[in-house]
Amino acid sequence: MYTYIKNKSLFFLFLITLLLTLLLCLPWVSAKEKPKPKPEAWQINGIVAALDDGHDGVKKFAFDKLKEYDLQNLKLVFDKPEDIAQKVFKILKDKSVDKDARASAASALGNLGDAAQPYVKDILDILKDKSVDSNVRANAAVALGNLGDAAQPYVKDILDILKDKSVDFNVRYYAAGALGNLGNAAQPYVKDILNFLKDKSVDTTVRASAAEALVNLGDAAQPYVKDILDFLKDKSVDNNVRYGAAVALGNLGNAAQPYIKDILDILKDKSVDNNVRYGAAVALGNLGDAAQPYVKDIADILKDKSVDFNVRAIAAEALGNLGDAAQPYVKDIADILKDKSVDYNVRASAAEALGNLGNAAQPYVKDILDILKDKSVDNNVRYYAAQALGNLSNAAQPYVKDIADILKDKSVDNNVRYYAAQVLGNLSNAAQPYVKDILDFLKDKSVDFNARSNAAKALGNLGNAAQPYVKDILDILKDKSVESNVRASAAEALGNLGDAAQPYVKDIADILKDKSVDNYVRTSAAVALGNLGDAAKPYVKDIADTLKDKSVDNYVRVGVAVALGKIEQLKLNNIVVILDSVYYEGQLQIAQWRFLTYFLGGGINEVKTLLTWLGKPKVIPDKLTHAEGVKTLEVFRDAWEPSQNLPELQQDLASQIAVVARKVSWQPQDIVILETHYHNLKNAGFNEADSLQSVIVNLKGWQWFFNARITIISHALVWLALIFAYPKFPQVQAIFFWNPWVRRILGVGYVGFLLTWVPFFRRKLFEPFKPSLLADAGLDNFNPEAYFPESLVKVPGAEKPQAINQVLPSITGQIVLEGDSGLGKSMFLRYLVQTSRRIVVYLPARKCDKGVIEAIQAKLHGQAQDADFLKNLIYSGALDICIDGLNEVTADTRAKICQFVESYFRGNIIMATQPLEWTPPSTAKIYKLQSLELAQIQQFLLSRQPQLPKDAKIQGDNYKQACNNYLTQALSQQQSPEELAANQRILSNPMDLSLVALMLSQGESPNLFHLQQQQYVLMAAEYLQEWKQEFPLKKFSDAVYQMRLDDEQALPAAEFHQVLQSLEDDKYKMVVSRQWQNEEGAAKKEWYFRHDKIMEFFLVQNFLGDNEEAEKHLIDHMGDPRFRGVYFLLATLLPLDAAKELREKLIQYAADTKDHTVSDTFVQLLRPRS
Template identity: 60%
Template sequence: MPKTHRKLRKCSPFFLFPFTLFLTLLLSLPWVSAQETPKPQPWLIDGIVAALDDGYDKVKRDALYQLTRYEPEDLKAVVKKPEDLAKKVAGILKDEQVDSDVRSRAALTLGNFGEAAKSSIPDILNILQDEQVDSWIRSSAAYALSNFGETAKSHIPEILNFLKDEQVDSNIRGGAAEALGNFGEAAKSHIPEILNFLQDEQVDSNIRGVAAEALGNFGEAAESHIPEILNILKDEQVDSLVRGGAAVALGNFGEAAKSSIPEILNILKDEQVDSLVRGGAAVALGNFGEAAKSSIPEILNILQDEQVNLSVRESAAVALGNFGEAAKSSIPEILNILQDEQVNLSVRESAAYALSNLGEAAESHILEILNILQDEQVNLSVRKSAAVVLGNFGEAAKSHIPEILNILQDEQVDSFVRRSAAEALGNFGEATKSHIPEILNILKDEQVNSSVRGSAAEALSNFGEATKSHIPEILNFLKDEQVDSFVRGSAALALGNFGEAAKSHIPEILNFLKDEQVDLYLRRHAAALALGKIRRLELNEVVVILDRIYEPKESDFEFWRFLTYFLGGGTDEVKTLLKWMGNPSQETIDAQSKLKYKEAKKTLEVFRDAWIGTQGLQRLQIDLANQIAKVTSRVPWKSQDITLLQTHYNNLKKSEYHQADTVKSAINKLEFWQWLLKARNTILIHITFWLALIFAYPKFPQVQAIFFWNPWVRKILGVGYVGFLLTWIPYLRRKLFEPFKPSLQADAGLDTFQHLAYFPQSQVKIPGSGDIKPITEALPSIQGQIVLEGDSGWGKSMFLRHLVANSQQIIVYLPAQKCSQGVIEAIQAKLHGQAQDAAFLKNLIYSGAIDICIDGLNEITADTRAKITHFVERYFRGNIIMTTQPLEWTPPSTAKTYYLQPLEPQQIQEFLISRQDRFPQDAKVQGENYEKACTAYLTDIIKLGELRKLRKLREKNYLNLQQPKEELEAAQRILSNPMDLTLISLMLSQGKTPDLFHLQEQQYNQMAEEFLKEWRYEFPLKKFSQAVYQMRLNDQKALPAADFYQELLSLEDEKYKMAVSRQWTDREGKSKKEWYFRHDKIMDFFLVQNFLGDSEEVENRLIDHMNDPRFRGVYFLLATLLPLTAAQELREQLIQYAADTKDHTVSDTFVQILRSRKAVS
């Protein structure tokens, strides 16, 4: 875990070379109770990476130091992209603005990355070559290169140049030598240069010593140079440092240099030789192992010889320990050294460690070592060493755990020894499990020395799962302020050793960290070390670490900044917090002025979460309050931030900070906008609700009835404006009627309407100007209020159906008879009972929500016409079109009357020819033959060229100059009627010659003839006509299918088309079919049968129906069908009726038809 870094004097690492032998000794001993190399966790690495971006160099230094503490293999396991991390470290190394000791640490860190940092090797090499760079950094760069080994082998020549160059700083040259040694086989060709360097007396002795060790690292590749190295060892003129390095190098060669063992032994025994050289020789002999076992007696003598230098005797002890089983026979003598109180203490400790290093070979002497531990007369340090040795024996010494435990429990024993006994017990692990209660008692005993109790706590934590249940007891010591701080620190460390199992106790460890009465060193290391082993700290926890920065006289605040990153996992929240808190760098403070809204909001959110953990951290809380006010005042806020600001205001107000006023000022600016925002949101939600209902409206009748057509629901839930919008927005209006569109247009019979059947060249007279224009041009859509007047069969109904079929608007098609109760009521009837709100429906009609077609005003009573007229005049803004035959009435004052014109001569032939597409496939006359038949027929009937007011045709002149004027006018009237022309076209297609003045009768006769052939009985004309008459009296449209099914099938035949059928499915899912007359003229033919004859009933009918518009067409047929005398009598009656009623609509036309009949006859 992180340690406090004190800035050391910048000196070469090679000044430590005189202690190389001691370091070799230290590293060779397994008993050294050094801290276990920590294992990195992903969140710890994230914290380090975040710290590398901090504005303070010392924070970066601490982060780099922590990275170097991890093994490269462990880093690879948790770092997803070590190359990226290596690049970040390389950036610090290259940054000339960074402090030199931080850059030096960056170089060493890069060396630890190995392969992942190979792309940085050129940068390291540049640093090494740059003479302007501090030598401390350059020497570290040299060390880093040495760690790359094989990866940097292509740069061996450059490194060798540094070694040769006498002008280069000795530190750097030494690093170059060590680097070359680490390259091994790859640099073997340069061994002679290193050897020359070693032999050169002008070279600094420290560097020559390093060069000697480097040669040893080459192993087999440098074996041929062993004699030269041996010569350097033996040469008394050579500096002791160099000779010592040569000795260590020879030991590293192992079996290859065993022939040199006698000379090395002589060096060891020679009292005239410098102690540093003799120590190196001792270590070298120990490294030879089995090959040098014959030297063990001499080495033992060195150890026992009180006249020999202490460091040499210590090295001899180390060497003996390294022999292992081969030195087993020397164990008694080593024990004697350990027990001999006359022997120097450091030598006795080295002997103890040697015994520990001998491992199994010394197990038979465990009892003697135990005696040393128990002997109160023995030096405390020696007893401590004995305890450590016993602990390192592990399983072999477990039978002596009770004796060691007695030492721990014995209050008479010195605390120094008891503490070592506790540590030894902790090293036994599982074997000590049964003695946990006794160790726990030591921890609880307030009379026991604090250091002993602390060691007991750490020992307990080493037992792992076995002592997990005792975490609460250890925790009690941590929380108890009466307990010695050292014990509490050990308890914290112990909790950390439990790892994940202690995560619920992080708050107690943090409380220990907050306790300013506890020694700062303990708080830093015990608490921080423990926290790093458990889990990442949350934001509201990591503020406890950050708070240490605010302690009075805290000079190393950078360490706490690093620890905040490190233990907080370097999250975005932690990084944001440290941008504003914990004494940020000046560069960071300057960047605060560029704060934008998005970052400001994120910062306040972080401050909000951090505030939770600041209770009791007054100094930190004051700074946090200042930063909250600063961030609040830097940017304009949005209405949705008011909750966040209110939280900060409440926190600050509760803690009585004046910074609450700044936050309140920002809130006040937003409250008005928040009110508007709430109002806006409410309106949006309300609108969204109704929009959803509108889209659901077509599919759900319940929605239609409850929400839209119920006045109370619509007005109350609609808050007034919904009804208004529904009425005046065209899209919404259409939506309201969309579900009812099939019903509204049902009477138009669009399922039987054929676009090709409509003749768009029909013309109308424009009101006002009197101009004649095609009807589709004059009336492309329903705009305003229109009355379309024209004789029967001129295409009024067809035009309405054409409008309905092609309009994008919602149109309701109403036969005039259905308006007997009123137009609104007729429309309501088509809405299937949903539109109960008649007032709303009237508003919709007034606003133009639907266009209205009313067909057949001439077929209804004057009373019904009056209702329709009243409706039209009242809803003058509505789009309404009405059709009628000529009749005596007063049209609505708001409506314009368009007069449908008869077909012109050239249109007659065009119309006939255009009918071909509607002929049945089995029509006898088609195509060119049909066109010739039309021409021939017209030639025989009418003089087209002499018709008054008609334009001359381009075809040849088909004239019969002898035709009288009256006959021409009668023919013109019939041929200009599209309905009659349609009938003529059907007859011509069947090869028949139409009887112009008896077309319906002729059509019927053809149909009846075929009916007889097909059904074997005559068509029941009288019975059928009576049924039609009753149907007309009752204002029914559908023909009685139940009684006349076969008859209707014949009437529907494509050759005659006297009737059409309509099929649909009712609400119960049953299939329905109804028949209707294709046109009123056909119905009139059957109706007139009830008016022919001499019976009194017939006479009464003639009189009764004169004023009935439904029978108007019947009287026109009677002018042709009645005997001439009877027709003349009826004419007189109609004239008298017209004189009395001023209604000439029937009498005038009757007179004209009768006159034409007389002329023809």
């Protein structure tokens, strides 16, 4: 398109451009920037992802793209804008990054607002660092100026940069701009800026920038208006600085009013440089009402033909900016426009001024139209006349037909006709009747192609009015005989017509795909599709496929990619097309296409993975975790198919697949994806398939092992779950553990082994049987507090007895615990099994008549019952065994127990027995439980208080006093030595002493030689009182005798229920009960004697009396260990002569049998009575 440019010097144009860059931002400037679009989340994500790329050029493209968006509400599309600011700052600070990228980073920080505030001090440091590139420092200055209040504390530092003559002039220039942008914060330094402006040694461009800063500082600069005016008037000052001073004065408003005449004088002074006079004219135009008194002077300059045409043109522009104040001179301006003798530049400016004066110029619209119609008038003047008509809008509507006639008149210059079309486009609805005329102009091939091109653009700006002709515009686009510029503009017009062009999206896409079409047209078609947004989504692939043609100019392909970015975020199949362009371009284009890949892909992980390995990255990762390797191959797999027609990309992809395959330690489950890549590479004929094959072969070598491992682990986990379920679910016990075939076959051999040798599994296996294993210990009736821990035991090899708890803290090795009845052997064993954390079985010796293994088996089920399994457990020390009452069984049973103990010499076994004539196991140690020592007797008595009946008559301190009194009497030295020894022997027995405590608590005086008898008498009296009948001693004693003969433990509850209730009373505790459920779930309750001594009291009743039956019992049971305690009672209960007779019989029996266990003790017990 031919464009009019006024004849000003090149330097003057440069200066104008420089100033307008800043001044267009100010509120008094009428020009408006096109608003920046608001970004979508995927667009920001794509930009942010690009900042991590190894190519500095990619970072720069990312920063440049970021500047295109309105970032005011960035948080709406990105959760943490501060994360972006942190990334940008790191790039800015990194001196290894390319200087252009760092400069762009600085600029980007300035646009991030609040998110960049934490880095203001760091940005300032970069600005001050002289080792940093000047462009980077300059952009740092710009960033500080844009960060507003956050940068205010550093205004002085920025001023120092401006004043430092050693700093690059470009940096100082932008430092001045930053000061101007910081407004009020820079006010204290206005004088410094002014002094800087006065310094003639400073580069003129930098001084001009200082003037610009004053422009922005407004009221703060008002006190220095006179100084600025002096600059303007001083002819020795550089013209550029004087120009800047003029513009600054124009922006200082009322403060400059007193000096308007001086500014006008500058404008009128013909000796002043035209650039300075132009600045004066601009200042007057900006001063508005304040310049009204001098409007006539400005008008006179306009009319003065002796004045330079450039100055007159500037005067015309100034009048156009003065609005209502210039109304009286509108006719003069119009006369200038009509005067053909006036230079065309001045007339053009007059036309432009009239267009800016609005309503005041309405009376002269006809004159402006005549200028437009006058063929003899210079085309540049007619152009500005057309432009003025467009600006006058409503006022020009009555002349729409005339303007349209110009458009239709083929004799009129094509450029003028285009201007007419442009005016019609600006007149909107009023021009609707003439849209067809514009279209005809567009279709007219005789018209210059540039004019037709602009006509097409005009149609695109007419919106709804052009909708009926969309098809015609499309025909222009499709017509290959039409010039490329015209077709491209037609495409652009279609893109601007929005919904009206949607039905033709496919046709536009076809133009894009047509390789015979000019590249410029195809690019415009792509841009049009991008502008049509959602309507173009179905054709994204077609647009992307255009990029595959590398014969198309890179600029065109970039335009296509940018258009794609306006439509939607691209999927992976289209992203690979974008990435493929990297392989065909130079270094700069590589960065550009890598950025576009990030951007158009929305920075998703898949895109970042591709760019980590493909598209000529700076470096590729040295190491990969397994998870990263799998993810990378998955992305490569998805990219393989879309890369089929992209040979360079696919070759790189094949190479990187092989590289990744070699970098990772793969697992068996990865074979599927590795084989997928192998087949892809093999089918495509890539040698890299061999690398994949070697990895797969190596991995398959391990696959069997891993599969076996998984099978074994799964099998073990199933059995582990079954083991945990085993204690609670009888079905699991019966099916999997108690069935030997299921256990051996499904357990594959190792399950049984683990159950045998792993302590944890052993405990689990025996957990359901724990109540059964310990049932005979009667732990339900065992109170640990009743146990007296101070009992002493004599250990082989030790001189003095030791506390039993210290010697036997647990069952270790093989021990025989020997002690008289009542010393606490059973009590200790019960305490031991209750506190043990190991697997323990408690066995009464009488249940081992068939063997110890058999006795244990009777308590178990399933594998736990297996004899071999039990033997292994016992031999390895995994199962602890307690056997109580060896003295109560036959010699044959004791022999079996001894044989068992000797066979399993590594087992943990403890046995308790009263003294007897026997041969203990050779592998066992014999620990002898001692009677209580004299000092322990009182301690034991007092320790019984918590176990006494709650309704005991004597308690607390009274009980303590009763104990002391009784012991003083019982152990009195006044007695004979034999009686004292007998008393000590009874009191040193914990069982008898417990009975003494019970008696004392009931207020009774214990009879040491008849304790059981005394307890019975008390109980029988209460029985009579409660049940109104005598206690059935004879009947009950007979039943107990028969029970003993039958080796039964449970008392006959059905026959003696009332008896057992009385015996169980808390005051006597002669029997204890145990409640349990049978296999049918029915409640059961059984009673047992609390101790053998109590049972022996009732047994002895069968041995007393002058009858044959009693005599027979005395003779028959001499060698029966079950009745050993009965004979001891007989020593005190029989009449003395009968007792002596029995003593002789026992001695004779001992002499014959060599068994002195009964006779010796009997003699000792009888001695005090003799």
